[in-house]
Amino acid sequence: MDITVSRAEDIAVLERRMPSSSVEGCHAARFARQEAGRSTYLIPWLDGRPVGHAEVRWTGCEAAEVRLAQPGCPEINGLLVWPESLRSQGVGTSLVRAAERLARERGVGAMGLGVGDDNRRAAALYARLGYRPTVAYVDRWAYLDSDGVRHERADLCTFLVKELR
Numbered sequence: 001m002d003i004t005v006s007r008a009e010d011i012a013v014l015e016r017r018m019p020s021s022s023v024e025g026c027h028a029a030r031f032a033r034q035e036a037g038r039s040t041y042l043i044p045w046l047d048g049r050p051v052g053h054a055e056v057r058w059t060g061c062e063a064a065e066v067r068l069a070q071p072g073c074p075e076i077n078g079l080l081v082w083p084e085s086l087r088s089q090g091v092g093t094s095l096v097r098a099a100e101r102l103a104r105e106r107g108v109g110a111m112g113l114g115v116g117d118d119n120r121r122a123a124a125l126y127a128r129l130g131y132r133p134t135v136a137y138v139d140r141w142a143y144l145d146s147d148g149v150r151h152e153r154a155d156l157c158t159f160l161v162k163e164l165r
């Protein structure tokens, strides 16, 4: 498996294989943030196909509670392995490690990520990788339904942090 930084020509392929489910988290928005220097959008490839993604947001988590408690801490956002049949084979771990490598190269001393309070398996993975709970927050996001109507969601989450030094 290779992990690459996304390129403009990958966005249509990603959209076909893993249709975007949120407005701010759509592939085009993630790539635009990368182009603006605000994030790095990492893509794992298996046999020439994208099998997930992770956006390293150098500007940190959007939630005010997290920004106050963990100022300057970057965030791994939108971690996904797809299709489900490829999960539990180390792809997610490789994505997290690739994000941590990028942070160390930049001299960043910590990495954070948010996990939904009902996502026990992901939380177990992050604990194994050395991430510790810091602050509870509400993740607010939106999606467009098939009629183009916008729906707002609010999920209870915990922000986890790992010291990299």
Ligand SMILES: CC(C)(COP(=O)(O)OP(=O)(O)OC[C@H]1O[C@@H](n2cnc3c(N)ncnc32)[C@H](O)[C@@H]1OP(=O)(O)O)[C@@H](O)C(=O)NCCC(=O)NCCS
Pocket (backbone or CB within 6 Å): 079, 080, 081, 082, 086, 087, 088, 089, 090, 091, 092, 093, 094, 114, 115, 116, 119, 120, 121, 122, 123, 124, 125
């Ligand atoms: C969480 C996720 C990215 C992990 O990727 P992965 O490639 O399966 O991770 P790894 O193979 O490196 O590690 C596997 C571990 O991930 C965790 N995990 C979390 N959700 C899982 C799922 N739906 N299926 C399999 N493993 C999952 C478990 O701790 C698992 O360990 P186990 O196999 O011993 O139970 C992936 O499972 C996924 O895309 N889940 C759905 C989206 C999601 O929950 N994203 C995280 C948002 S915070």
